[in-house]
Amino acid sequence: MLIEQRDTSLKYPKAIKEEKTRLVLDWLLEFRFSSIDLLAQRIGSNAVNANRFFNTLLADGVIQAFKNVHTKNERYVMLTTAGLAYLEVLGRDISKATTRVQHLGRYSHIIHDMAVQYAVLNRLNQFEEVVWDRHINLPEHQDKPDVIMRSPRGYWVALEYERWRKDTKRIYISFQNHANALSEKHYAGVFYLFDREADFKHYQKLFDAEEWPRYKRETKSGRIKVLDSTFKPDEVKNLRKCFVFIHEPVEQK
Secondary structure (H helix, E strand, O other), rough: EEOOOOOOOOOHHHHHHHHHHHHHHHHHHHHHHEHHHHHHHHHHOOHHHHHHHHHHHHHHHOEEOOOOOOOOOOOEEOHHHHHHHHHHOOOOOOOOOOOOOOHHHHOHHHHHHHHHHHHHHHOOOOEEEEEEHHHOOOOOOOOOEEEEEOOOOOOEEEEEEEEEOOOOOHHHHHHHHHHHHHHHOOOEEEEEEEOOHHHHHHHHHHHHOOEEEEEOOOOOOOOEEEEEEOOHHHOOOOHHHHEEEOOOOOOOO
16 A cells, blocks of 8 residues: 555545545555544544544445454444445555455454554654555565565565564564565565563563574474574674564554
8 A cells, every 4th residue: 555645735625535535445455444543543633523524434335334352342444345446446456355344343363453553554654655464475485574664765664563472482483584584685674563561672682692593383283393403693784783673552542
């Protein structure tokens, strides 16, 4: 999704509504769903104006509301087939779009994905394009990050949001996957964001080790086995500079 900034020169209500509608539908096309609170921030609206605007989108039938069994009292929205038709007229690729409520009503990663969306929202002024997890094209052997974002200078960076601490084996597998992707020039850097400060410090400590143990996840069983060799990050030029660790708590509403 190309990141479009608000056009502050627009004066007519119809043009303003069309712009806000496009921004909202583009976001839902990329991320499949979102919350009213986040989308209101995306279009720079206050609570009162946002409710009025989103109620018109619901009435127009281009978005639909849904609830998720893993959250309480949160208002989520997603695209409808009419919303897809709107985007198709604009020339968007709608081949991977989601419009079925049942796919998201029981979706277990909804809180994590919302944290990722807030992390992207916080960086809209720093990047020109964002691609979410399932839309990222990488070789089959390469694990996908939560999102990748393109800077104005044309560099792609990966973003991972860690709401909960993984075990040590999985953390080092993640480090190694990103190290491989960086070496293969799939992107130029990776941001690890953390909801909890203790997890931020834990990952940073593991990353700072002189040697990383190597692990391999078996394809069929999913089991993780320890390899005999280790990985020395300092032997790879500038690798240490390509990883950034940030304590960034999940947006609370």
